[in-house]
Amino acid sequence: MRNTNSKNLTPLTQSSFNELSNDRLQFIIKSFVSHLHDFARDTQLTHEEWRAGLEFLHQAGAITDQSRSEFSLMSDVFGLSSLVDLLAMSSANATPGSNLGPFHSRGSPVMKSPANLLKNNEGQAVAFRGKILDLKGNPIPKATVDFWQNADNGLYWQQDPSQAQDNLRCMLHTAEDGCFEIVTIRPKPYTIPMDGPVGALFTLSNRSPWRPAHMHLIVEAPGHKTLVTEIFDEEDPYLDNDAVFGVREVLVASYKKAQDTELLSRYKDIPNLLEVRLDLVLE
Ligand code: BEZ
Ligand code: FE
Numbered sequence: 001m002r003n004t005n006s007k008n009l010t011p012l013t014q015s016s017f018n019e020l021s022n023d024r025l026q027f028i029i030k031s032f033v034s035h036l037h038d039f040a041r042d043t044q045l046t047h048e049e050w051r052a053g054l055e056f057l058h059q060a061g062a063i064t065d066q067s068r069s070e071f072s073l074m075s076d077v078f079g080l081s082s083l084v085d086l087l088a089m090s091s092a093n094a095t096p097g098s099n100l101g102p103f104h105s106r107g108s109p110v111m112k113s114p115a116n117l118l119k120n121n122e123g124q125a126v127a128f129r130g131k132i133l134d135l136k137g138n139p140i141p142k143a144t145v146d147f148w149q150n151a152d153n154g155l156y157w158q159q160d161p162s163q164a165q166d167n168l169r170c171m172l173h174t175a176e177d178g179c180f181e182i183v184t185i186r187p188k189p190y191t192i193p194m195d196g197p198v199g200a201l202f203t204l205s206n207r208s209p210w211r212p213a214h215m216h217l218i219v220e221a222p223g224h225k226t227l228v229t230e231i232f233d234e235e236d237p238y239l240d241n242d243a244v245f246g247v248r249e250v251l252v253a254s255y256k257k258a259q260d261t262e263l264l265s266r267y268k269d270i271p272n273l274l275e276v277r278l279d280l281v282l283e
């Protein structure tokens with residue numbers, strides 16, 4: 001094309017991907033080009049602004065390493081991660097997905113339910129009990145539950161050399177009745193990493209960097225869609241302005257004084273045990 005102009009540039013760029021053999025990838029890239037160009041047109045993007053945008057991406061690249069992705073964080077704080085989670089749901093009766101976050105890694109210690117993660121952690125002890133169900137309400141036995149959360153100082157074990165390796169995480173299987181139980185501590189709210197370009201944008205925008213306290217879960221069972229989700233604390237002050245938009249009403253659970261005699265007798269040495277219950281429905 002000898003005469004590229006602002007009208008033919010978008011179809012011209014799109015058709016440069018015509019040879020992409022993966023049809024879905026070709027479709028996604030052409031749509032991306034179309035939205036990217038529309039963004040520049042809508043905003044009448046100047047050279048200065050375009051350079052500032054590239055600099056933001058350069059800074060994100062510079063601070064990203066094996067254990068920290070500023071690009072994932074960008075996806076989270078611009079609501080993209082949460083939107084992809086919501087789009088992945090095809091049944092309104094299934095438990096909604098929520099942010100995976102940056103602190104999940106494979107290889108969690110395999111434990112038997114009921115699992116006790118307390119060890120020497122500070123904090124309020126709580127028994128998290130749940131049942132994994134299918135869309136018809138039948139319990140799913142032997143479903144895998146991968147669980148992780150932060151410690152009483154708000155940090156995950158990977159962020160904090162004072163914590164033992166694998167602190168406050170485990171992997172277990174549901175019993176025949178679909179139930180599981182994890183004794184842990186009540187998680188704490190914490191802020192997203194603020195030392196990179198995303199943090200600088202938050203400061204400029206006077207945006208709250210807090211995430212409400214949550215427990216993370218990945219639930220897997222053959223024949224069902226894997227569920228990546230979070231359980232939030234009803235009393236958390238940041239529920240209404242999660243920095244990464246992960247909160248859904250049905251994922252908010254209440255922490256109550258444990259009443260169940262069987263549970264209390266199993267953990268008689270734990271004073272003031274709380275209980276949080278949530279059943280999860282897999283598609
Ligand atoms: C988290 O849940 O751990 C998390 C999610 C998004 C950004 C930062 C942290
Ligand atoms: Fe988290």
